[in-house]
Amino acid sequence: MVKFTEKERSTIRAIWEKVNIDEVGPDALARVLIVYPWTERYFGTFGDIFTASAVLNNDKVRAHGKVVLKALDEAVKNVDNIKKTYAYLSRLHYEVFHVDPDNFRLLADCITIAIACKVKSALDPQVQATWKKFLSAVVDAMNSQYY
């Protein structure tokens, strides 16, 4: 069970406060689809996501990016109980969407980069370390129901 200190919790909240879900969500998901194009396999109903410009102009990508970051908000709010908070999502991604869990790691990296573009030097090395610890817990939780 991942334990966060009070300082880490406030660092995570401070960064999250700077994140506009409506901006960063779509940016992060667009980057996943553009940088790791095999992830297109999970979005068959999204229409044209086969070029960078198509991805960036796709309304469904934008909408889904917001959905994903809204879910991350739940993790921020339940930072001491991420596994339980995400058990349902993990099961869903396994049994219904059949998502290879390695992709959660790739999404986490793209979320970090999207946030870096937004908050810039506020994401200093120590803050990045804390944020990574948080995202690793989220990725673990997303893996937890794959068995």
Added chain:
Amino acid sequence: MTTLTAKDKDTVKAFWAKVSGKAEDIGKQSLARMLAVYPQTKTYFAHWKDQSPDGAPARKHGITVMNGVADAVSKIDNLTAGLLELSELHAFTLRVDPANFKILAHNMLVVMAIMFPIEFTPEVHVAMDKFLASLALALAEKYR
């Protein structure tokens, strides 16, 4: 997986032209973040008196590494041949687990995103990611 198209190479060279003035900063910050965020990487630097992310050895080494990346940009048409010596160094002397190349690459991308948020578009992101992956492959060429 890591064939660089002509478009990729053009994108990398164009982006590098914009950022190369800050190469030393990028190098120092990338290495600092790698050591701070992925502490297992410090195991390669046990010989440093000061292993702190912002210590003098780390800053100097960040510059060294980034000079290697700059060199690789100039040899982008044949990374395997161009990085032969560096590959031998990493394979036989340094023996760095190649998984760490991915970690350092990720931190370089984070620093580029922070320092050049407008220029680091998704298209530039994928080209740089592919380039750094190709670089890593060329570095690991002599491993086995």
